[in-house]
Amino acid sequence: MACALVTGGVRRIGRAIAQELASLGYDLAIHYHSSSASAERLRVQIQSQGRTCKIYQANLERDRDILNLLARVKADFQDLEVLVNNASIFEPATIKNTEMELFDRHLAVNLKAPFFLIRDFARFVGTGNIINIIDTRMSKNDYTYAAYTLAKKSLADLTSMAALELAPDIRVNGIAPGFILAPEGASQDYLDKLKQKLPMCQQGNVKQICQAMIYLLENDFVTGQLLFVDGGQHL
Ligand SMILES: NC(=O)c1ccc[n+]([C@@H]2O[C@H](COP(=O)([O-])OP(=O)(O)OC[C@H]3O[C@@H](n4cnc5c(N)ncnc54)[C@H](OP(=O)(O)O)[C@@H]3O)[C@@H](O)[C@H]2O)c1
16 A cells, blocks of 8 residues: 655644544554654554554754655655645744744744655655645734744645646645644633634534545545635634
8 A cells, every 4th residue: 555654743633644544544654753652652553553654753943854854754665655744833923023043943844844845755756645734824914923824824825836836746735724623731711712713613623634634635636725624714
């Protein structure tokens, strides 16, 4: 069976995506940054499902780590077919309060890494599917997460640009989640208020993100799409 690479794939949404791909029959190349114990547990769990699974540590703030990742995976899995750019940094700062270090980290992990992983997928794999995990915030101008939001806006544009350049061999699509998993440490009060602001008045879940991914993987006439899975938040 073909292999899928998921960045930031051992916790939260990335973990659900990796598990879903394993149950669809893919072998898994799972990237992580700091969650080594979770990565090892997930590797064992996916292998017990009868799939091959390897884990790859990389700090996607570093150019060298970005540039090595796809080559490392391709050396182990000649049949790499899917790339899911999921890893992300999400830290608040208005423009006024943004230090260059925070800006650079957000742009590196949330835009530069996906850009060069897409490039290397095109160079070294040549056919298949790429899915970029974006954010419904890309449709607004939330200056309280200025660097994050700008990186995700650019990732949405990169999705369209890459879809055009890489067709017909590689389809490139995006998923824009809304409120799926609360930031760690968020209070119940904050979460309840957030839900009430959404048209669908509810929190989403990782299953809905996986359903979007399956649709994008299976429908081979769809490329350059950004699928909002956000309870109408972008409206
Ligand atoms: N949570 C939501 O409701 C929501 C809403 C909208 C959009 N999204 C998007 O959906 C995706 C997943 O969301 P999430 O909340 O599950 O993500 P998350 O927990 O904030 O981060 C995902 C992973 O990114 C990895 N990462 C962080 N810094 C890194 C670095 N310097 N180098 C390499 N990897 C790094 C981490 O890996 P380690 O754990 O190994 O360090 C982490 O597990 C993200 O792209 C996010 O922007 C999520």
